[in-house]
Amino acid sequence: MHGHRRQALREPSVDEKEQNRQRVEKYCTLNTSVMNLRAQSVFTAPALDLTKRLLELNTELHTVWNYRRTILTHLDTWQDPTERQRVLESELDFLFDIIKKNIKSYWMWNHRVWTLNSMPQADWQRELALVARLLELDARNFHGWDYRRFVVSHMDDMDVAEFAFTTEQINRDCANHSAWHNRSKLLPGVLAKSGNVAEMLVTEQSLVLNAIYTDPDDQNAWLYHEWLVSIQTSDEDRLRMLRDKVAAIRELLELEDGDDAGSKRPLIELVDALAAIDKLEAVAEEERRECLDTLHRLKSIDGGHAGRYTDMLQMLGKRWELVK
């Protein structure tokens, strides 16, 4: 029961009690009818209609969704491709209405996948437009994104278009992690097709650095940058990117000008970047010292994560033999 506010306790009125009693009775009667028909293996159009009425009241009844699919495949209409197409199209309309009301139900998305997979002629373009509308309502809904990937997997040569879709989402809100995530899954394929990999990677780096400048406190853009470093093909490129990152951090820290709350994330990233550089080519004693000093500073400004900084101090101290 997520996000349901608690009301002050009070005794319900007689009318409210009666309304509630009727609601319970109506639901239980319908539920019992459907479950009885199912137990008797009744696979008819009237039974199908009852499952619809019940599922409109409660989308979470997976047994009833299963029963509904079984009925659909038993009806005469299933054998005729034109009829089957018509029946399943109305199934999609029914689903769209209730998905809008409860976008987080696993069972409805499963049923939609089954419906599309069972159609003689699935209109994937229409599904893509529909899921785009749903993501407009909730840009981070992971069911929506999972479904989008399912739809795209049934279409040809979508990598570049999908990549452009994530650019659009990120330009709208650079903290849309779902879009960044999907981008990371698409980028390798897009690079493989690209005529100019080096140029694309430079563009990608500036996109993520821009996200970092927009909100330095947002961990996600930093993680994406780290990943971008890891997929470079040469240590030379990795070093160059890490050095660019350190320069960007120093610039950010100057802007924050000692504001402890604002500089926490860049400080962690500074340590991570220098430690990563050090794995490729040993950093100077001075920068090692800077890492350890920074971790001490982090412990004092971000006490909630002190355990993490202590572990990092120990790990780097051991690596550099600098700590007592």
Added chain:
Amino acid sequence: MSQTLEDTGHEGLLVDRHVEYVKSLDKKHDEIEYWMTEHLRVSGVYWGAVAVHLLGRSDALDRDGIVDYILGCQNDDGGFGGHVGHDSHILYTMSAVQLLVMYDALDKVDSGKVVGYVVGLQDKATGEISGDSWGEKDTRFAFISLAILSFFDAVGEIDVAGVVRYVERSMNYDGGFGSGPGGESHAAQVFTCLAALAIAGRLDIVDRERLSGWLAERQLRSGGLNGRPQKLEDVCYSWWVLSSLKILGRTHWIDCSRLCGFILGAQDTDGGGIADRPGDVADVYHTCFGIAGLSLAGYGGYPLAEVDPVYCMPVSVIERAGLRKWVDKLPESWKQA
């Protein structure tokens, strides 16, 4: 109301009220929610049973009644439905088996039938596990299949390497895991993937530093944890995030005492039970994961039973079942403090 919500954080865990709340759940026949949640009753009983076990009141619920009810939910295919007469699903099969283990009644089921049901859900080509005969795939089911089989000492009956490959394909750049290959990282899926790898003895494939760093950032100013960046905190992530950090050996990377304060603030001081966040209506799911979170966070105000971070059951029960061996299978480098 006698106290403001801010005060409840200082009041401590309302043990008796939570036990009474859990006991009352089976009597709310005049409430529509009772009937609307019938399809997952087996899981509801599991959440309630974990709550009272961790509160040290394992005798609060009627053991024989629960065991009989669970046995009545098993179908001919060997799996369990969420209620009597409902279709089998691996989610409810997990809750049913966990309850039978907690009430020491696993010998009452035909182990071969349950094992056969779970083994039958694996795609032999890809290693993926379906939730039921309709074929929905999810990393949750990967964990559940290994967990159920482990209770029957039958993990070797499925292609474990295939399950591990599937989990590995679901890993993302932030070190986390999604609902499947391509899915965005989400703390609950992170838990299921880590728990699956723990049982398989393959946590070595995890990027421990990166994932621990991502999980540590799930704590918000309120002390509560969220499941993904930029999302609201919610008591259930006290379990999903902290159990993951526990498996990674990194619960000290967040501020556990502030987390305890957040969970306690979400208690219903009148009716008992814990909600998703302060001021909301309590439910048994958040009551279970709130109390389990307090146990993992080392809450000092009450002697809670220790919870196992892989199975979400009391450590004493998991030891009795001989399943704490996942601890011995941790990567060597993780074992050093």
